[in-house]
Amino acid sequence: MKYLHNIGVYFLMIKDMFRKPTKWSVMRTLILKDIDDLIINSLGIVAFISFFVGGVVAIQTSLNISNPLIPKYLVGFATRQSIILEFAPTFISIIMAGKVGSFITSSIGTMRVTEQIDALEVMGINALNYLVFPKFIALSLYPFIISIAMFLGVLGGLAACVYGGYGTFEDYIQGIQTDFIPFHIVYAFIKTLVFAFLLATIPSFYGYYMKGGALEVGKASTTSFVWTSVVIILANYFLTSLLLG
Amino acid sequence: MIEVKDLHKSFGDAHILKGISTSFEKGKTNLIIGQSGSGKTVFLKCLLGLFDYEKGSIAYEGRIISEMKPDEKGNLRAEIGMVFQGSALFDSMTIAENVMFPLRMFTKQSKSEMEDRVDFVLKRVNLPDAHDKMPSEASGGMQKRVAIARAIVNNPKYLFCDEPNSGLDPKTAIVIDNLIQEITDEYQMTTVINSHDMNSVMEIGEKIVFLKDGLKEWEGSKDTIFKTDNKAVTDFVYSSNLFKKVRRMYIEENQ
Numbered sequence: 001m002k003y004l005h006n007i008g009v010y011f012l013m014i015k016d017m018f019r020k021p022t023k024w025s026v027m028r029t030l031i032l033k034d035i036d037d038l039i040i041n042s043l044g045i046v047a048f049i050s051f052f053v054g055g056v057v058a059i060q061t062s063l064n065i066s067n068p069l070i071p072k073y074l075v076g077f078a079t080r081q082s083i084i085l086e087f088a089p090t091f092i093s094i095i096m097a098g099k100v101g102s103f104i105t106s107s108i109g110t111m112r113v114t115e116q117i118d119a120l121e122v123m124g125i126n127a128l129n130y131l132v133f134p135k136f137i138a139l140s141l142y143p144f145i146i147s148i149a150m151f152l153g154v155l156g157g158l159a160a161c162v163y164g165g166y167g168t169f170e171d172y173i174q175g176i177q178t179d180f181i182p183f184h185i186v187y188a189f190i191k192t193l194v195f196a197f198l199l200a201t202i203p204s205f206y207g208y209y210m211k212g213g214a215l216e217v218g219k220a221s222t223t224s225f226v227w228t229s230v231v232i233i234l235a236n237y238f239l240t241s242l243l244l245g
Numbered sequence: 246m247i248e249v250k251d252l253h254k255s256f257g258d259a260h261i262l263k264g265i266s267t268s269f270e271k272g273k274t275n276l277i278i279g280q281s282g283s284g285k286t287v288f289l290k291c292l293l294g295l296f297d298y299e300k301g302s303i304a305y306e307g308r309i310i311s312e313m314k315p316d317e318k319g320n321l322r323a324e325i326g327m328v329f330q331g332s333a334l335f336d337s338m339t340i341a342e343n344v345m346f347p348l349r350m351f352t353k354q355s356k357s358e359m360e361d362r363v364d365f366v367l368k369r370v371n372l373p374d375a376h377d378k379m380p381s382e383a384s385g386g387m388q389k390r391v392a393i394a395r396a397i398v399n400n401p402k403y404l405f406c407d408e409p410n411s412g413l414d415p416k417t418a419i420v421i422d423n424l425i426q427e428i429t430d431e432y433q434m435t436t437v438i439n440s441h442d443m444n445s446v447m448e449i450g451e452k453i454v455f456l457k458d459g460l461k462e463w464e465g466s467k468d469t470i471f472k473t474d475n476k477a478v479t480d481f482v483y484s485s486n487l488f489k490k491v492r493r494m495y496i497e498e499n500q
Contacts, residue, residue: 022350116335122405
């Protein structure tokens with residue numbers, strides 16, 4: 001019953017997020033700040049993880065090809081498919097649920113605990129529009145991060161393959177060009193946009209409606225990470241069935 | 246003036262406000278006092294329109310909150326300034342940005358006009374050089390003064406303060422009390438203060454409403470509270486030996 005209630009409150013929150021918009025001159029500043037906090041500040045960790053995970057995928061694939069009949073370019077092909085279809089959109093989103101999600105929950109939760117949200121409401125400001133909407137807009141740039149993750153993942157695979165002695169440059173390039181289906185990129189970006197929406201709204205929900213003090217802010221961040229990850233995994237399953245099944 | 250008639254508010258089965266009627270006058274510091282759990286905070290939040298109520302009415306100069314359209318409620322909110330117990334300053338903004346916030350949200354003033362107004366109110370609360378500090382760099386007393394500056398920057402008609410002296414040393418508490426009273430008088434605002442502080446009651450209580458178990462038990466002023474025979478009020482206000490002595494001396498002097 002509690003879960004159903006929370007789902008209802010979550011959808012009402014989304015409706016209220018678009019109601020009574022904040023003055024544009026103020027909103028513009030909030031959006032730019034959130035782009036900096038949520039997108040720009042995530043580039044480093046995303047680049048680092050993508051490059052090395054791409055390398056690991058290439059090494060693992062190469063080490064598991066023992067049959068001489070299997071062509072060497074399969075390393076590039078498998079790396080590209082893994083990175084574009086799953087690693088970049090889904091795995092990076094789980095990481096972002098930890099990094100960006102807990103940041104959103106704790107910052108909004110702290111505002112709740114310290115009565116800053118009450119102060120906004122007393123002034124007649126729609127606190128949900130003021131706090132959540134800029135995050136939603138900022139995270140609409142999330143596909144930009146995922147594009148970088150895709151590029152660096154494939155590049156990491158190339159570096160690991162060539163410099164680790166697992167294959168040649170030519171084989172890897174041939175692999176990433178083999179059987180390329182442009183729709184896979186579209187599929188990845190559709191998933192990315194859905195995950196961006198979940199990343200902006202689920203952590204905001206847990207921060208905005210939290211009750212208690214500083215200890216509860218920590219608990220809300222953990223709960224928010226768990227539920228954002230669960231919903232991303234479920235959404236990934238349904239979107240894959242729908243778009244590729 | 247704010248008029249409250251037969252106000253009832255419940256949360257589930259818990260009947261918190263059980264029919265409060267009173268009024269808060271313009272140009273006066275009106276204090277709501279009472280023990281923890283007496284319904285003071287719920288009453289204040291009903292006055293602010295943050296809580297809906299089941300029965301009764303709250304009227305701002307005759308405008309009844311529950312009958313207002315959303316636009317009218319929005320306009321009323323722009324007439325209200327609020328000082329929260331923990332100051333509730335936006336910790337991502339400097340002190341000047343915090344004070345400027347209501348102007349940015351609700352006025353069409355140019356940047357220089359807003360800066361002039363911020364300079365003026367920060368000087369008024371005796372913080373002329375605090376513009377670029379972050380709230381975390383300010384002491385508790387400074388934060389309260391910034392909160393007062395933010396509350397009055399847009400010339401509100403109504404000022405609400407929730408426990409403005411909590412966590413402050415006695416000297417700073419007197420400074421804050423005096424500041425609130427001076428500002429109330431200067432701008433002829435209707436000021437409502439939720440307080441536990443008996444010093445505030447004695448210093449600035451031009452009107453005092455005492456709540457007990459969700460009901461108005463007594464109302465009067467800092468002068469009449471010395472003379473009252475209401476046991477609930479005397480037990481609450483004169484719970485310390487010091488205040489008992491003060492009361493005895495006051496009564497003896499005035500006999």
